[in-house]
Amino acid sequence: MKNLLLIAMLSLIAGVTNAQTSKVSTVKIKTSAECNSCKVRLEDKLNYTSGVKYAELNLEDKNLTVKFNTKKITLAAIRKIIAETGYDADDVKAIPESVKNLPACCQPGGMDRD
């Protein structure tokens, strides 16, 4: 019990120190996200991607803030993941097949239609 707790704490500390020594970069990526469902999709996808520290989408300006380890993943690769999820990422366009699979409110212009 106590050991498990200790391991959990240590691994967290290790994670933090690791972040300090390796190269970390924080970028803002303009996406085509429309609604909360998009936010959940994008954040879930990236937060469970190796090399990504965290991803947070601001629906107001559609900017996705991503903090990542540049030794493990590149910005281009992150944009590609976003495009594969069904959204534009800066200049990289969304993959059309993925867009088809998104729910109605995530479709381009989904929030403007009635």
Add this chain to the structure above:
Amino acid sequence: MKTLISCLLALICMSSVQAQIKGVVFGSNNAIKSKIYGAKVKLLGANRGVITSEEGTFEIILPKELPDTLVFSARGFAPDSIVVTKKDRFISLEVVLYSDQLLPEVVASYKKGTHTISRLKTLHVEEIGAGELRKAACCNLSESFETNASVDVNVTDAVSGAKKIQMMGLDGVYTQIQLENIPYLRGLESSYGLNSLPGTWINSMQITKGTGNVVNGYESMAGLINIEVKKPHNMNRVFVNAFGSAMGRAELNFDTGFKLNDKWSSAWFVHGSSHFVEMDFNKDKFRDMPNGTNVALMNRYHYQGKKMEGQFGLNVYQENKVGGQTDEMQNVGPKFYRVNVDSRHADIFAKTGFFMKKPHHSIGIVYNAKYQQTNAAFGDRKFVGEEKRGYINAIYDGILGNTDHKFKVGLSGVYSDIQQQMDSLNDDRVELVPGAFAEYSFVGMRLSSVLGARVDYHNLFGVQFSPRVHLKYTLTEYTDLRFTVGKGWRVPNYMIDNISLLANSKKWIAPDTVTPEISWNIGGSVMQEFKFLKRKGNITIDYYYTMFENQMLVDRDVSSSQIVFNRLDGRSFSNSFQAELAYTVSKTIDLRFAYKYLDVRATYNGKLQQQVLLPKHRGFFNFAYKTRNKRWEFDLTTSVYGSSRLPQVLLEDGTASTENRSEIYPIVNAQITYNYKKWEFYLGGENLGNYRQNNPIINAENPFENTFDATRVWAPIYGINGYLGVRFTLKKLEEK
């Protein structure tokens, strides 16, 4: 106290600077009123817009040119607009957007979020969402209140594992607990009922302090707790939870929701738990917790038609617990002290809502039938109880002119056939209580009010009239004042309400007659939102006074060898003060502090005295940390309980106890959760300070002697406990 008030005043002054408008946008869809995230709020003239936050809130700065039109739009809802004028600066708006179908409020009731006090409701309602519920990993309703300061959960005896809630220092029987607006844990389930509702079934809870609204009955005296279970049409497809604790408890939960066709959806809930390892940490040869099993099942349906909406369900539950002396004592001594508690129930409910041709008008009818049994044996002392209950409540919902003026009128009927038997005492009763109620609510720019009254005719006790008033005044955009006054009443069941008091050898002196308990509750609260170092926080201060006109008192002061049930002769009241501070330190850290003062006194043995086993002071602290990638969650809750008066008892040697105050003690609980895609793993510890009451049972060696007493319990019986669990979720598919 004084500094607190001046702080508040400073905050109030600080906050009113910019001309802006604030509010929350709700969407009403399929009977669900939920906050809309990402709804567009636009000022037409100024051509300026914002998007609502995760809590559905928005803030928009008003232009100089007023009036202007504020337009609200969100996908799936009909857009709506209001005209804002200069007068509307600094106000809070509640905006509800409706989908194509309009639905009656009686069926509506679902909300999201973790722990918030709604700023919009006229009543002081604390909302506990799924996020908060997950912080207490286990197991049933009683644990769900662990991270909450308003509701206390107490162990009432050291042998049967009975747990009861308390609000405002008053016994749980004075708080009306309802399941989706149907009175639920009452009658025979007042003492062991909390176990019958597994925590994983719960979607959200709403805690109202003071008398609730009149629509759902007359029994909310100190408070009202409404519990919403997951609904078939919006719950996850599959949810599985497995749990195991170091104390020898294992639990399995499964639920699934699915669509049957366009109109019907269905859900199944299964819960099984077992406590199979005998634990005796304090070596008193008594089980610290009873062993036993608990099985609960529920099947429910949701119907969504054009003119009608319906919910139907069935739930069954069975629990048996065996406590008392440990197995090794079976062949030692002449007699073996065991505690057996068996409870079961079967419950059917239906809710139907019909929409009238006139918009915003509807009729809702709630039906419920329940059969329940509780049998308990404490050594040689036995209790047998059986109850049949029927309930119907019909509500007509409408508006007067516009949606600022709403009303509800209706009729209700309660049938209850309750039989209780204990030692040589009997308490059988058939109740028939028809009732009528009316409620008017007004939502203004600053002042909102709910005025209600109900009249009930009890076949045994006659007519009871219960008026209730709730007011809310928005002082500034960051400050809400609330006021409530109301009457509540109930018919006591002195046996089952106090069944834990069988865990001793004291003789029960039955009351001459049973009469309804009647109380008045008056109180108010101030809620202040503030920003400190750019982070949001809020302070809530509330005070309530409850006065009993009539009460069934449990008097343990008359004699150390008797428990006397008496009609209140003198005074009985509760003063409850609570201050709570919630502050978001950073994007990832939330803190909550609370302090509670309880002054609960009544005339016991002819003298006005503090209620026994109730700490006057209580402190509460909650720390929650969630990493920005949402993978890790850490949660820590500490409660400190002050000293309380203990009943005087006879010790082993026959002398009266001299130490009749309890110690001050802390309880520390912590939990770590790791989320990975569909999986969640959690690891937690309870009572990490390892605080235990030294001798919860008096004369444990001789449970059949006069001085045996397992009811003087004021602290945990078992020490530190660790647990481990996993959750698996398949989310609901989103509509294309």
